[in-house]
Every structure is written in structure tokens, then in C-alpha cells.
Amino acid sequence: MMEIISGIGVAILIIVISRALSGYFTTKLIAAAILVAIAFIYVGFSLKNNPVSMIILESGMALILFFVAIIGYTRNVFLIASGIIFHGVWDIFHHQGLFISTDVPEFWPPFCSIIDIIDGLYFLIIFKIERNTLVALK
Numbered sequence: 001m002m003e004i005i006s007g008i009g010v011a012i013l014i015i016v017i018s019r020a021l022s023g024y025f026t027t028k029l030i031a032a033a034i035l036v037a038i039a040f041i042y043v044g045f046s047l048k049n050n051p052v053s054m055i056i057l058e059s060g061m062a063l064i065l066f067f068v069a070i071i072g073y074t075r076n077v078f079l080i081a082s083g084i085i086f087h088g089v090w091d092i093f094h095h096q097g098l099f100i101s102t103d104v105p106e107f108w109p110p111f112c113s114i115i116d117i118i119d120g121l122y123f124l125i126i127f128k129i130e131r132n133t134l135v136a137l138k
Contacts, residue, residue, distance in 0.1 A: 003107040007114030014115065015122050027130065031080045031123045032069040038087050038116060039065035042094070045104045054102045061090060081124035088116030 018030050039062040046058040065083050072079030091113035093099040096106070 003111035004114055007111045008118065010111075011115040011118035011122075014119050018122075027123070027126055028073055028077045028080060031077070031084065031127075032073045034119065035069040035072075035080055035083045035087070036066055038084070038112070039063075039069070041112070042090075042102060042104070045108075046102050049103050054100075057100065058102055077127045077130075078124065081120050081127055083120075084116050084123060085120030088113040088120060091116060 021030055042058040043062050046055045065087060068079050068083040072083060091109045094102060094104055095109035
């Protein structure tokens, strides 16, 4: 339960920091940077006490999400928000080796999935608001 509460707190902190940084960087750049950063966390976990097959799986997924961030940044911001939410699902697949048996700390998947889903939904809402504002201004 503590990882859930902590995840909610960190998700809110990320939102607050994102809002503060939005005066200096675009929201889509902040979200894309978050997606790239979270994509490679499991690569780090996979390098410790895991078979090569898990390193390849985690590296492959990280690269996919890296390209989702780039394509989302250049073509469709909703891909970035969706990628962050998808990473939350990827976290759940790691919980107690549910579908993916990469050796990760037990608390990490629920903690990270809460953060990713909350922040992904936040960016999805922000991107919709920004799109609707642009449409209204035309």
C-alpha cells in the first residue's frame, strides 16, 4: 500500500514540476523527456542478475518507447501521453513476474505504474486542452 501512496505523491510532484518548467520548455518536450527516461529504467534493472533474453526484451521495449517519444514529439503529442500510460501497463506486467520475469524490486512495478498512469492521463488532458485552445483561436 505504501508504494501506491508514494506513487501518487511522486506523480503529483512530477505534475507540479512539469507545470513549473512549462515556462521554460514546451509541455510536449517535458512529456517526451519523461517518456524516454522511464523507458530505460527497466534496462538498468535487467543488467543485474537477469538472463540476456531479459536484457534484450527490456532494451527493445525501451527503444520502441524512445521512438514513440520522437514520433509523438514531431507528429502527434497524443502518442507521448499514450506511451507513458502504456509504460504503466508494462510496469504491471512486471509485478511479481506476472508476464515478464525481469528481476526488479518488488515495490517498483506498483509504484511506477501509478506514476505513469496518473502522469500519462495528466498529459493526455493537457494535450487535449492545448489542442482545443488552438482550434478555438483559429
